[in-house]
Structure formats: C-alpha cells, structure tokens
Amino acid sequence: xxxxxxxxxxxxxxxxxxxxxxxxxxxxxxxxxxxxxxxxxxxxxxxxxxxxxxxxxxxxxxxxxxxxxxxxxxxxxxxxxxxxxxxxxxxxxxxxxxxxxxxxxxxxxxxxxxxxxxxxxxxxxxxxxxxxxxxxxxxxxxxxxxxxxxxxxxxxxxxxxxxxxxxxxxxxxxxxxxxxxxxxxx
Numbered sequence: 001x002x003x004x005x006x007x008x009x010x011x012x013x014x015x016x017x018x019x020x021x022x023x024x025x026x027x028x029x030x031x032x033x034x035x036x037x038x039x040x041x042x043x044x045x046x047x048x049x050x051x052x053x054x055x056x057x058x059x060x061x062x063x064x065x066x067x068x069x070x071x072x073x074x075x076x077x078x079x080x081x082x083x084x085x086x087x088x089x090x091x092x093x094x095x096x097x098x099x100x101x102x103x104x105x106x107x108x109x110x111x112x113x114x115x116x117x118x119x120x121x122x123x124x125x126x127x128x129x130x131x132x133x134x135x136x137x138x139x140x141x142x143x144x145x146x147x148x149x150x151x152x153x154x155x156x157x158x159x160x161x162x163x164x165x166x167x168x169x170x171x172x173x174x175x176x177x178x179x180x181x182x183x184x185x186x
Contacts, residue, residue: 041074041155043182047088052172053132055096059170066090066100070178072157074108084108084122088178100130100174102164104141116149128166138167145178153184 047068054062068090075083085105104124111119121144128139145160157180166172 037076037078038186039076039184040186041076041182041184043072043155043157043180045070045072045086045088045157045160045178045180047090047176047178049088049090049100049174049176051090051098051100051130052166052174053098053130055098055132057170059172062095062098064093064095065176066094066098067092068100070102070180072180072182074182080109082108082110084124086124094131097131100128102126102128102139102141104139106141118147118149120144120147124162128164133166133168137172140165155182155184157181 047070049066049068051062051066052059054060068088070086070088072084072086075085077083083105084107086102087104088100088102090100090102104126106122106124106126108120108122111121122141124141124143126139126141127136129136141162141164143160143162146158148156148158150156157178160178160180161175162177163175164173166174
C-alpha cells in the first residue's frame with residue numbers, strides 16, 4: 001500500500017512539473033496578441049544616378065553622373081505588407097545644368113531576414129522633375145536592395161538600386177544607387 005502511494009505521488013509530482021514547464025515555455029518572445037506589428041522607419045540617403053539625358057532633346061547617356069541626397073520612410077504593417085516612400089534631389093555634378101528630383105511611393109517586399117540582413121524588392125510610383133522637364137513627368141521605379149539592422153532602432157541601407165521609367169518625350173530610363181541610414185520612429 002505504501003509503495004503504491006509513493007508511486008502515485010511521484011507520478012503526480014512529475015505531471016505537475018511537466019505542466020509547470022509547459023505553461024512557462026513560450027514559442028514567441030512577445031505574445032502575438034500584444035506584440036506590435038506596425039513600425040515606421042525614417043531616414044536619409046546619398047544617391048548616384050545616370051540621368052539618361054545629355055541635352056538637345058535626345059535620350060542618351062550623360063557624360064556626368066548626378067549626385068544628391070534624399071529622404072525615405074518605410075511603413076511595416078506586417079511582415080509582408082510594407083510601403084516605402086522616398087524623395088531624392090540630384091543637383092550635384094551637373095552636365096549642362098541638368099538635374100533631377102524624384103517623389104515616389106509604393107509597395108516594398110522583404111525577401112528573407114537573415115541575422116539582421118534583409119534583401120527586398122520594390123516598385124514605386126510617382127513623379128519626377130528636372131531642369132530639362134517642363135513641369136512634372138510620371139515616374140515608375142523598379143528596384144531592390146539590402147538593409148542591415150544595426151540596433152533595435154537603427155537600420156543601415158547598405159545598397160538600394162533603382163531603374164526608372166520617366167514618361168516624357170523621349171522616354172528616359174535613369175538608373176542609379178543609394179545608401180543611407182534610418183531610425184525606427186515607431
């Protein structure tokens with residue numbers, strides 16, 4: 001009788017121990033119901049672009065690459081639903097006074113997170129303006145790049161490449177790259 005009671009006590013003890021371990025173990029760092037999915041990053045970048053225009057109303061490779069600065073914001077609604085907005089002003093190293101500005105927004109798709117590295121693709125829509133354009137021109141940018149998370153709040157935009165299509169006559173296809181840094185605002 002005593003040995004049966006001892007065995008049942010040991011079984012009860014192990015069952016309680018396993019139940020306590022199961023309750024305290026979690027599969028996520030923060031419970032899904034309380035974790036925040038919305039985040040907003042804002043940052044600045046430096047850019048180098050080939051404007052695809054060298055004057056005289058002809059779409060051709062410019063002898064000078066344009067340099068400039070820009071600002072961008074990434075809004076992450078969830079892992080797969082993200083929007084990027086960017087503005088870029090390319091006014092340095094001009095050839096014949098040719099410069100460009102871009103104001104774009106569109107979806108951003110992260111490909112995979114690997115130890116802080118996040119490659120992504122994007123398609124942005126908006127408009128461009130410049131010294132050679134009368135008013136504004138429709139602008140579509142196809143691109144992608146790689147971000148590296150330095151800290152919980154800082155992200156380095158290691159490389160961001162874009163190939164754009166400007167709806168002007170003649171159609172222009174400027175392309176270039178950028179690098180920068182962003183801060184997680186929210």
